[in-house]
Amino acid sequence: MISLFKAVACRAHGHQQVPFQSCLKILAAGMKSFTVPPDYSDVVLPEKPKLKFLNKVPNLKKAKKEMRKLRDIQGPAKAANSFDKGQFGILAMGGGYLHWGHMEMMRLTINRKMDSRTTFARWRINAPYKPLTRKSLGHRMGGGKGAIDKYVTPVRAGRLIVELGGKVELGEIEEVLTEVAKKLPFPAKVVSRESLAEMQRTQQEMEQNNQNPWTFKRIAQGNMMGLRRVISPFDLHNHGRFSGKFHFPWRV
Amino acid sequence: MAATLCAKLLPKHGWLPLTQSVRHGSKAVTRHRKPIPFLKQKLLAVTQYVPPVRGAPPGAYPSKSQEDQEENGFMRLQKNHLRKVFEDCRMIAVVQNNNCNAEDMLILRHRLHKHGISVKFFPKKVTLSFLSNSSYCNMAPLFIGPSVLFVSKEPKVREMLSTLRASPQMVLLGACVDDMLLSVQSLVKYSKLPSMTVVQGELVSGLTMLTSCTASMLQRHPAHLSVLLQQYVKQQSDAEPAAKAEEAT
Numbered sequence: 001m002i003s004l005f006k007a008v009a010c011r012a013h014g015h016q017q018v019p020f021q022s023c024l025k026i027l028a029a030g031m032k033s034f035t036v037p038p039d040y041s042d043v044v045l046p047e048k049p050k051l052k053f054l055n056k057v058p059n060l061k062k063a064k065k066e067m068r069k070l071r072d073i074q075g076p077a078k079a080a081n082s083f084d085k086g087q088f089g090i091l092a093m094g095g096g097y098l099h100w101g102h103m104e105m106m107r108l109t110i111n112r113k114m115d116s117r118t119t120f121a122r123w124r125i126n127a128p129y130k131p132l133t134r135k136s137l138g139h140r141m142g143g144g145k146g147a148i149d150k151y152v153t154p155v156r157a158g159r160l161i162v163e164l165g166g167k168v169e170l171g172e173i174e175e176v177l178t179e180v181a182k183k184l185p186f187p188a189k190v191v192s193r194e195s196l197a198e199m200q201r202t203q204q205e206m207e208q209n210n211q212n213p214w215t216f217k218r219i220a221q222g223n224m225m226g227l228r229r230v231i232s233p234f235d236l237h238n239h240g241r242f243s244g245k246f247h248f249p250w251r252v
Numbered sequence: 253m254a255a256t257l258c259a260k261l262l263p264k265h266g267w268l269p270l271t272q273s274v275r276h277g278s279k280a281v282t283r284h285r286k287p288i289p290f291l292k293q294k295l296l297a298v299t300q301y302v303p304p305v306r307g308a309p310p311g312a313y314p315s316k317s318q319e320d321q322e323e324n325g326f327m328r329l330q331k332n333h334l335r336k337v338f339e340d341c342r343m344i345a346v347v348q349n350n351n352c353n354a355e356d357m358l359i360l361r362h363r364l365h366k367h368g369i370s371v372k373f374f375p376k377k378v379t380l381s382f383l384s385n386s387s388y389c390n391m392a393p394l395f396i397g398p399s400v401l402f403v404s405k406e407p408k409v410r411e412m413l414s415t416l417r418a419s420p421q422m423v424l425l426g427a428c429v430d431d432m433l434l435s436v437q438s439l440v441k442y443s444k445l446p447s448m449t450v451v452q453g454e455l456v457s458g459l460t461m462l463t464s465c466t467a468s469m470l471q472r473h474p475a476h477l478s479v480l481l482q483q484y485v486k487q488q489s490d491a492e493p494a495a496k497a498e499e500a501t
Contacts, residue, residue, distance in 0.1 A: 206301055206303075209303070209304045210301055210302060211302040211303065211304050211305070212299065212300065212301065212302040214298050214299050215299055216295065216296075216299040219295060219298075219299060227291060227292075227295055229291070230289040230291045230292040230295075231292060231295070240295075240296055240299065243285065243286065243288075244285070244286065246285060250301065251296075251299075251300070251301065252301045
């Protein structure tokens with residue numbers, strides 16, 4: 001009797017298995033929680049949101065030739081090293097000279113790619129003002145300094161080049177900015193207010209939590225083993241973090 | 253003119269010219285990286301940033317406040333069960349469970365059940381919190397890793413050991429038999445001991461043998477003395493007529 005019942009049960013089970021599995025459908029209900037969109041109520045767009053045209057040549061009565069003065073791209077930036085009005089920008093990670101061509105490239109790319117109804121852009125550099133001289137092609141050496149060839153803008157490491165802001169998030173304009181940053185004559189990267197603050201904070205933390213008791217500052221200021229002989233006075237201030245126009249952010 | 257100046261200035265030792273006329277040229281080389289002097293290279297290598305040693309990740313160790321918080325009703329129930337087990341059972345063996353699969357565990361349980369030994373699982377947190385407040389707190393170090401309790405109302409150590417021999421996954425750590433904490437070696441010694449009735453019989457037999465021995469000794473001694481005395485008297489009586497004979501001659 002029991003065996004018969006078992007057989008029936010098995011058959012029934014075998015019969016039912018296929019249709020049961022085929023119509024078995026797991027219905028899952030859930031709540032989709034969307035992230036809260038950022039609040040742009042206090043953002044005021046300026047009247048002219050696009051990048052201004054920068055003069056190729058400064059309007060001077062008398063153009064004077066200058067010395068090379070490479071010091072103006074050496075070391076960390078003293079001006080325009082923090083955000084003013086915008087939220088996102090291009091940060092120079094080394095020193096260099098920007099000429100009018102670079103500025104036109106930046107202006108055209110950013111103005112074309114950005115949405116001027118929601119975004120604004122601002123220059124954080126001046127128009128080219130430093131004259132560079134050059135002797136004409138095929139000219140013999142001697143005979144004094146050459147004529148002014150072009151004007152450039154010196155940029156030190158840590159300076160912001162362009163600032164963007166408005167009712168945008170970083171993801172929307174990062175592509176444009178990285179595209180521009182790649183073409184600049186010095187290493188540059190895209191930063192936002194938060195990431196710049198984060199960079200400064202990590203740098204401070206590195207200085208505080210350095211487990212190496214021998215820091216550049218200590219050795220240079222103490223003139224240990226007479227090492228001031230090979231260290232420039234420039235290093236006394238920057239503690240080996242800058243060498244000429246080059247910047248080493250991983251050093252403390 | 254220059255010669256006279258030199259003549260005037262040379263004898264003064266330690267004098268430096270007020271204006272240095274050495275031309276250094278442009279030093280702020282920016283087009284390329286300057287070759288770095290060896291000493292400065294060494295200095296840069298010595299003064300590199302050394303990050304601090306990373307501590308343990310935040311979830312690695314349980315926080316003390318968490319342990320206090322998680323005293324829920326289920327844990328209290330389990331604790332009560334455990335207390336009952338400790339009160340009822342005379343043998344509580346702690347066995348480490350080294351990934352014993354369900355089938356082996358079933359067989360082991362069945363074999364132990366034949367001898368009236370049951371297998372109990374308790375969470376480590378529950379056991380430790382129970383042991384810390386009870387008189388069995390010396391057992392707490394036995395509960396390392398996944399542990400299982402073998403409990404029985406009678407101390408059947410020999411049966412348990414013979415059953416455990418068949419399952420190498422289970423490692424005996426120690427046991428509490430009749431409120432006595434025993435290690436594995438002492439458990440083995442304990443198992444080799446004869447049973448209580450046998451020992452009692454031996455004791456009784458030994459005691460009775462002693463009494464019988466003394467009784468027999470007590471019985472034997474006066475008889476032996478009387479025999480000796482009789483022998484002595486006999487010897488004396490034999491010796492007297494001989495002595496008389498000698499005197500006579």
